[in-house]
Amino acid sequence: MNWSRFVPLLVLVLLVAALWRGLGRDPTLVPSPLIGRTAPAFDLPALHDATVRVRTTDLVGQPTLVNVWGTWCVGCRAEHAVLLDLARRGGARIVGLDWKDDREAARAWLRELGDPYAVVAFDAEGRVGIDWGVYGAPETFVLDRHGVIRYKHVGPLTAEDAARVLAPLLRQLAEEAP
Numbered sequence: 001m002n003w004s005r006f007v008p009l010l011v012l013v014l015l016v017a018a019l020w021r022g023l024g025r026d027p028t029l030v031p032s033p034l035i036g037r038t039a040p041a042f043d044l045p046a047l048h049d050a051t052v053r054v055r056t057t058d059l060v061g062q063p064t065l066v067n068v069w070g071t072w073c074v075g076c077r078a079e080h081a082v083l084l085d086l087a088r089r090g091g092a093r094i095v096g097l098d099w100k101d102d103r104e105a106a107r108a109w110l111r112e113l114g115d116p117y118a119v120v121a122f123d124a125e126g127r128v129g130i131d132w133g134v135y136g137a138p139e140t141f142v143l144d145r146h147g148v149i150r151y152k153h154v155g156p157l158t159a160e161d162a163a164r165v166l167a168p169l170l171r172q173l174a175e176e177a178p
Contacts, residue, residue, distance in 0.1 A: 035152065038146070042056055048120065060147040064094070065092050065143075067138065079138055087117075094118060095117060099128075
C-alpha cells in the first residue's frame, strides 16, 4: 500500500482541526505579555489641558481601567455607554488614552456623549499605544493599585463584559491589601 497518497488527507485533517479550534476562541481574549507586569511608562499631555501631564504614576493608588479610544473608532462609540455606566457605579478610576486622534474632535466627542474619564491622556502619534501593545481601539486594561496590568480586553466592552469580567475583577482588586 502506498502511504504517500494519504499525506494530503492528513494535512487537510490537521488544517481543519486547527481552524475549528480557532473558531471556538473568544477574539477579545488576546494574550498580552504585559499581564502581571507594571504598566509601561508614559508621560503625555492631558486632552483637556495640554499643560497638564498624565503619567504612569497617575495609575497607582487604586484599581484603574485604562481605556484606549479614538473618535474615528466605531467600536469606541459602541462601548461608550458601558464606560459611562462603569464610571457612574464607581469601583475603579477610568483613565482614557485618546489614541491617534484629533484633539478638538475628541473634546467635542466627550462633550456630546459624556465623559466617563477621571483624566484623558492624548497620544496623537500613537507611540504610547505601541508600548502598551495596542492592536487597535478600543482596548481596555485593568490595573491593580500598584499599577500592574491584570487584564486586557480587546474590542468594545459590553454590559455583559462589565458584569461578567470587570465587576468581579475590580471587586477582587479593591479587596486586596495595599
